[in-house]
Amino acid sequence: xxxxxxxxxxxxxxxxxDSRSESSARTSTELLAVRDLxxxxxxxRGPVRAVDRVSLDLAPGQALGLVGESGCGKSTLGRxxxxxxxxAAATDGEIRFQGRNLIGMSPARLRxxxxxxHGMIFxxxxxxxxxxxxxxxxxxxxLHTHQPDLTRDEARHRALSALxxxxxxxxxxxSYPHEFSGGMRQRIMIALxxxxxxxxxxxxxxxxxxxxxxxxxxxxxxxxxRRNFATALLLITxxxxxxxxxxxxxxxxxxxxxVEEGDVRQVFGAPAHPYTRELLASTISLATTELHYIPGAPxxxxxxxxxxxxxxxxxxxxRVCPARDPVDVEVDVGHRAACWLHGPESxxxxxxxxxxxxxxxxxxxxx
Amino acid sequence: MAARSxxxxxxxxxxxxxxxxxxxxxxxxxxxxxxxxxxxxxxAALGGRLSPAALAARRHAxxxxxxxxxxxxxxxxxxxxxxxGQTLTDNRPVREVLIDNGGATLTLTLAALIVAxxxxxxxxxxxxxxxxxxxDVGIRLFGIITYAAPVFFLGLILQxxxxxxxxxxxxxxxxxxxxxxxxPTRTHILLLDALLAGxxxxxxxxxxxxxxxxxxxGLLLAGVLIRLVRVNLIQxxxxxxxxxxxxxxxxxxxxxxxxxxxxxxxxxxxxxxLQIALLLGGAxxxxxxxxxxxxxxxLVNYLNERDYTAVQGIITVFAVAVVVVSLLIDVVSAVVDPxxxx
Ligand SMILES: Nc1ncnc2c1ncn2[C@@H]1O[C@H](COP(=O)(O)OP(=O)(O)OP(=O)(O)O)[C@@H](O)[C@H]1O
Ligand code: SF4
Ligand SMILES: [Mg+2]
Numbered sequence: 001x002x003x004x005x006x007x008x009x010x011x012x013x014x015x016x017x018d019s020r021s022e023s024s025a026r027t028s029t030e031l032l033a034v035r036d037l038x039x040x041x042x043x044x045r046g047p048v049r050a051v052d053r054v055s056l057d058l059a060p061g062q063a064l065g066l067v068g069e070s071g072c073g074k075s076t077l078g079r080x081x082x083x084x085x086x087x088a089a090a091t092d093g094e095i096r097f098q099g100r101n102l103i104g105m106s107p108a109r110l111r112x113x114x115x116x117x118h119g120m121i122f123x124x125x126x127x128x129x130x131x132x133x134x135x136x137x138x139x140x141x142x143l144h145t146h147q148p149d150l151t152r153d154e155a156r157h158r159a160l161s162a163l164x165x166x167x168x169x170x171x172x173x174x175s176y177p178h179e180f181s182g183g184m185r186q187r188i189m190i191a192l193x194x195x196x197x198x199x200x201x202x203x204x205x206x207x208x209x210x211x212x213x214x215x216x217x218x219x220x221x222x223x224x225x226r227r228n229f230a231t232a233l234l235l236i237t238x239x240x241x242x243x244x245x246x247x248x249x250x251x252x253x254x255x256x257x258x259v260e261e262g263d264v265r266q267v268f269g270a271p272a273h274p275y276t277r278e279l280l281a282s283t284i285s286l287a288t289t290e291l292h293y294i295p296g297a298p299x300x301x302x303x304x305x306x307x308x309x310x311x312x313x314x315x316x317x318x319r320v321c322p323a324r325d326p327v328d329v330e331v332d333v334g335h336r337a338a339c340w341l342h343g344p345e346s347x348x349x350x351x352x353x354x355x356x357x358x359x360x361x362x363x364x365x366x367x
Numbered sequence: 368m369a370a371r372s373x374x375x376x377x378x379x380x381x382x383x384x385x386x387x388x389x390x391x392x393x394x395x396x397x398x399x400x401x402x403x404x405x406x407x408x409x410x411a412a413l414g415g416r417l418s419p420a421a422l423a424a425r426r427h428a429x430x431x432x433x434x435x436x437x438x439x440x441x442x443x444x445x446x447x448x449x450x451x452g453q454t455l456t457d458n459r460p461v462r463e464v465l466i467d468n469g470g471a472t473l474t475l476t477l478a479a480l481i482v483a484x485x486x487x488x489x490x491x492x493x494x495x496x497x498x499x500x501x502x503d504v505g506i507r508l509f510g511i512i513t514y515a516a517p518v519f520f521l522g523l524i525l526q527x528x529x530x531x532x533x534x535x536x537x538x539x540x541x542x543x544x545x546x547x548x549x550x551p552t553r554t555h556i557l558l559l560d561a562l563l564a565g566x567x568x569x570x571x572x573x574x575x576x577x578x579x580x581x582x583x584x585g586l587l588l589a590g591v592l593i594r595l596v597r598v599n600l601i602q603x604x605x606x607x608x609x610x611x612x613x614x615x616x617x618x619x620x621x622x623x624x625x626x627x628x629x630x631x632x633x634x635x636x637x638x639x640x641l642q643i644a645l646l647l648g649g650a651x652x653x654x655x656x657x658x659x660x661x662x663x664x665x666l667v668n669y670l671n672e673r674d675y676t677a678v679q680g681i682i683t684v685f686a687v688a689v690v691v692v693s694l695l696i697d698v699v700s701a702v703v704d705p706x707x708x709x
Contacts, residue, residue: 084614115616127607130626131706132633141625142615176705192615 030096031199031232032058032081037093039073039080048301050076052256053093055328060199061226063233065243065264067279068253069298074236077253078202081234082118083110098199116146119193121203125186125210129177135163136173138192146196162195163188165228166221183214190221194229201225202234207242215242222246240283244268252276255299255309262335272337274314308340316341317356320348375701382697386690393686394446398439401679409455429455429676442679446687451680456672461680464665469684470555471541472661475584476650478577482585483592490589491596495631496623498601506593514590518649522583522656529579539658542573580657587649588642595638599631606630633704640696647685 039051050073058064066074079085081095083102095102098117102110122128129138139159143150150158160170166187177185186206193201203222207215223246225231235247243250244264251261252275260273271277281292296313299305305312311321318340326338327347340348409426417425426432429452430441445451451461487510494506513521530538541547541557546569550561558577561569603609604627612622651663658664662681669677701707 082614084610111613111616111619113616114614120611120614122607122611124607128611130608130612130630132629132704133626141617141621145615145617145621178706189611196615 030057031060031062031098032056033094033096034081035094035096037077037080037091037095039076039085039089039091041076041086041088042090043088043302046302047090049256049304050089050301051080052304054253054256054258056251056258056261058200058232058234060232061230062249063223063226063235063247065247065250066234066236066253067238067240067243067250069279069294070238071298071301072253073256073301074253075204078204078234078236079120081200082114082120082202084114084120115142115198116196117198118200118202119196119198121186121190121193121201121206123205123208125182125189125206128189129185131177134174134176135168135180135188138188139163139195142192143195158195159191162191165194166191167217181214183210183217186210186214186218187221190218194225194231197229198231200232200234202236204236205238206235208238219246240268240280252279255304256301257309257338259310259339260335260337262332266332266335270332272331272335272342273339274316274341275310276337278313278315308338311356318348318353319356320353321356378701378707379698382694386694389690389693390446390687391443393690394443394683395439397679397682397686398442401675401682402435402438425455428453445680446683451683452676454669454674454677456669456674456677461677464677465662465680465684466555468660468662468665470557470559471659472650472654472663474541474556474558474577475580475653475659475661476646478581479584479588479646479650479653482581483588486585487589487592488596491593492600492623492628494593495597495600495604498597503597507597510590510593510597512590513586514594518583518587518652519656521586522579522653525579525583526657536579537576538579541576541660542569543576546572580653580659583656584646584649584653588639588646591642591645592635592639595635596631599634600627603627603630633700636696636700636703640693643689643692647688 034054034056037051037054038049040047040049052073054077056064066077068074076085076089080089080091081097081102083095083105085091091103093103097113102113129135133141136156136159139162140152140155143155143158147155156173160173163173164170168184168187168191172180177188180188190206206222207218210218219242222233222235225233226248233247235243237243247264249262250264250267251258252267252273253259254275260267260271260276267276268280271280275294278292278294282294294313299309299312305322307320307322307324308314308317308326311317314321320340324340324347326340327344328336328338329342329344330336331342340353409422409429409431423432430438433441449462451465453459454461454464490506490509494503494510497503526538529536537543542550542561546561546566547557550557550566550569551564553560553563558570558573561573600623604623606627608630609622609627612626613619617626647663650661651666653659654661654663655667662684666678666681669681697707
């Protein structure tokens, strides 16, 4: 997290930082408050702006789904929130976790949060446990690191009850990881994360590598999390159904930005952003006979399109879209979207709300 | 628990059953290689030194006048009974040569292994953990030099520095002449015999003689070890379970030591097992350089004399050593890595 890396060039028409919707200026009940977070990777081609001025809030026990196409920065955001980025990444902005800003925090203090304050569940359960260590040793090591006063018996007791909660019988406590199936290993990983009772967990596509039945089981477990442990959850997934089933809120990400965020039922029931609508339409449902897909591909994050990142693919793009960055607008209580369709009208110059045609896009890009 | 130890036993039995065909293939190779050389071995070794009649008698005694298949059968019998006949040149039982000199070679190779691990593991770990830093570059350079430098050259430098200039250590033989005469032979391992006889000074003398050859041979292996440990550690440090351990807030020293380093050693055990050939080859050269009375230097002597019977016996023992070590390595892997046992 070296902050001395090359800054990505600031877009000229960037709105001032405080022009964000007032609704996100929350009180101290927040567990996590992210403001204008930017994360970029230094590469030979220039900075990859994987997270571009993201703001969001999470209350204790709340489950937030994070969706969006591949490569739009979901994993980067999730890892950034935990201070677990690779050395090539640089960050800027503010991540206030339990009142302390993680950005600029010393590596030692950051490490002391890993485990007891927050944890991460990964996509690949098969390779996340040390093959040379018994399941019991994983738990003993984890508990001993953070609670050195715990006796062996107490640690064992804690571990077994966490495992039992995930449906792993105590008889398997001293087994090695390779003796378990993928689904069981993911449940062990979840138990290993929850045994420290963290306040916040990021789960990055925790079921992508698993089959459908196991997936349903894991989703149920994650949905139970906030009820039984008061653990806040950021659930990254491509599966909107999982979000609908297990999350309170959802954030839709496109090209490094959160384009829409709100209550799951509100967002899925009345999507405000064209990208969310396209995303929902591309989900297979029994009602559709053919597969809808969004034309084009997400942009290159080294050189993203100006203005609204989605305008080259947006069926409703207007002349203002490539010219100016859309600002967050509260479309309903606790439901925000960044799209010029929702104004604010005061920022759209006269005549700029005309439809953008294919030809006009090229011209606007030139401008 | 019972199931696990059961599968371990089954694994070991399977592995043991493989030893017989492996030894068979290797000794057959040795036999064939020894016959590829043109002419008959006895005249090669003794031609011009004995009368034709005496030569024929020796040839007959060694069995070289029999058909190849019969010779092969007798050779296999020799291997099984560990009786490799008489040397052609000095007419000693080959077994006696092996027993008299084997202890010195065993001492040297074991001491070299200790040096190799004592040098290679910490340096490889350091280089892998602090990749691309000045210590890493220095350690890699050291590893390449010790691996690439010819054994006699490295040995010569050590002899010059520690033997001649500093005059700290002896550079030749396994012990001083008095010690060699005084220590009663029991195990044929001089170091052990000195200890068993309670001759503390003799023990120290043998140890002092051992240092330079052991370091020479040990550094050769340490070069391989450094590279192996470093590469594997870099890989395991990037692995998913290491990242997951960090996400649980495990201390970095534990992440490196308990997770990354231990996992990095699993392939190292296997690859080091394959280096037994390098170890034996290096032992031959080291024994030559330091006039170390092991079977390696005997092998060189008999090769120069074209004593095929002796050479065949010694090489057979080397081949068996390779098989036995590979078995041991597999056992070690099974103990270290739970996945191997299934
Ligand atoms: N270590 C890295 N170095 C350089 N670029 C990276 C690195 N990691 C990710 N990126 C780039 O950052 C962007 C966002 O990647 P990220 O993995 O966060 O996306 P994602 O939304 O999680 O995608 P997916 O759904 O495929 O997991 C991508 O363009 C990716 O190529
Ligand atoms: S801002 Fe314009 S281009 Fe972007 S999503 Fe809204 S309408 Fe489409
Ligand atoms: Mg991802």
